[in-house]
Amino acid sequence: MAQPALPPTLADVAERAGVSRQTVSNAVNNPDLLRADTLSRVQEAIAELGYTPNRAARNLRTRSSQLIGLRFSPVQEGTANATMDRFVHSLVETTREAGYHVLLFAGDAVDPISGYQDLLRSTAVDAFVVTDTYLGNPQATWLEERRAPFVAFGRPWEHPETRHPWVDVDGAAGTELATNHLLGRGHRRIAWIGWRKDSWIGEDRRSGWLRAMHARDLPTTGLASRVEDTVASGREASSVLLDEAQPSAFVCASDTLAMGVLQTLDERGLRAGRDVAVVGFDDSQVAQLVPRGLTSVRQPLEEVAVHIVKALEGLLTTPAVVGPGVLLAPTLALRGST
Amino acid sequence: MAQPALPPTLADVAERAGVSRQTVSNAVNNPDLLRADTLSRVQEAIAELGYTPNRAARNLRTRSSQLIGLRFSPVQEGTANATMDRFVHSLVETTREAGYHVLLFAGDAVDPISGYQDLLRSTAVDAFVVTDTYLGNPQATWLEERRAPFVAFGRPWEHPETRHPWVDVDGAAGTELATNHLLGRGHRRIAWIGWRKDSWIGEDRRSGWLRAMHARDLPTTGLASRVEDTVASGREASSVLLDEAQPSAFVCASDTLAMGVLQTLDERGLRAGRDVAVVGFDDSQVAQLVPRGLTSVRQPLEEVAVHIVKALEGLLTTPAVVGPGVLLAPTLALRGST
């Protein structure tokens, strides 16, 4: 049985075009260096043979792989957290335009470093995108110590003095936007359901609600609840708040929590939007598809990807260029729940 | 400024352990060939230096990259189609156990082949996983002609004679399961909302509903609707069916369509589960989180990934081993809508 023919190499093209290997290499990487007629002759040979540079050989020689590593953590069933997935789609698209591909690797839950370490030492990727920078996770620090090139999606909350590039979305601005939207609709008693206090992101989002309320001198005591990020928690918290503080609207730290609120309303025969307003966070598919829709803060993930790739390109030039952190403003997707 | 030190090479380890390069290589790849004391001495040196084989060099020599290519198509906003994402998570996890990584690449919408072609010719990936095998897409045929190793998630509907490995989920069995579930709950007039006739997957899923209904000699005429896969279409179709055929339950080809049904019920003041039963397909986050929940057919994507990786491993041994296609049975996730 015929083996699939080996792909053509630089030398094959060179022979066909009657030039040297290096000239073919230049035709591919530095066309400007060649005389026009030589270039076209080489390009013709390339086309005829269907030549594409062998990645492994190029990687070996240039010590770069054109790959960006991204740790892909397992989905959490029962939540609306699809930020990761939407982000990955944007990232793949953006890296393509920059000539990179995305390498996914699974994180060992116990030792999240190991995946990074292997890829780094085997020079399998040029850089990483680190997404889960919340709550003192060690990746960023670890990578920084090893001078590994990486860009974080998320601020260095705990170590603001660090010098690695990052891109993040202004959560506080998002919840402030949401709260102001509700204020504009006449709501005054607006409750907050967020995450436990040890979450930097949660506290950031909470601060936006606080800021908007305080700007109007509206009371907030008794109107806030901090729970885990599950639908059940959102349901319970909203139930308690409705009984004890009679809010007319809820701003939530996530769509998951907001779905819990919708569940409470459903149980009590209240209509979201008409009787009580609800705003979620992340603009998940759930927010988009639930009957009458859930108004939600939407992160500009496409934009995040663009800035991350820009930062990556800076990192990978020599000498490396490290810009300041980038903070992007989210938008509000309006739907039937407000 | 100190440059990051170059990672240690085989030669460094060899020198340190007082053996030759080849012996170190064997220690890594064929430990059985070494005498116990030599092996442990080499392993010690590897540990001390923190050596990891350079992937590019290994790839160049062995003509393999330990990478699996997967085309990652953009999300469709406004639908509940998250199958792809759940599948990717499973695939990353499973490939890791087999020593592979997943390379994501963006498809050119106009020319879906181009992405495959570049990666294939540059020997950047060892094999592909092809996911969108519906409706006569050319990838599978194209790859097969070029003898590119790949495994398809999805049956070769149009060319059942093809010999490439595939893994799929039995959609008909899923809708049959859903319909029988409804029959067991006493429903007799069960409607179908599916996709247009040119979708093989859609017709397959429809056939499961038909089969279950015919097995009980129940009528199906007037109870089926074929529309586009959008919430609005599901809403309209269910509205028309309710008026004209008075079904007590709906089986849908997707969660997206099912959400349309829920919307119709919401508008008419009907309660899903109590007044009219609804079953979706894909067990998306939306199905899990919508108030009272949406019963939905769940694809065993973890299992799909396992079989795909198994097939890949067969393909990548020499000589290649091609097993028969694998058809997996879905399950039913029961929730408040039935």
Added chain:
DNA sequence: TGGTGGGCTTGGAACGATCAAGACGATCCC
């Protein structure tokens, strides 16, 4: 003692690309 065989180790070549340096002719300028 010397030949034989098997287990373990060795150095050289190869994978296919890029880097560094040099060759060659034509051009320019004094």
Added chain:
DNA sequence: GGGATCGTCTTGATCGTTCCAAGCCCACCA
């Protein structure tokens, strides 16, 4: 006219690994 300069192309070396064939060493046996 001679030397420097430029544009263009070529040659040899190199990246770090694995493959290959040969070499070493020691035990075994005649």
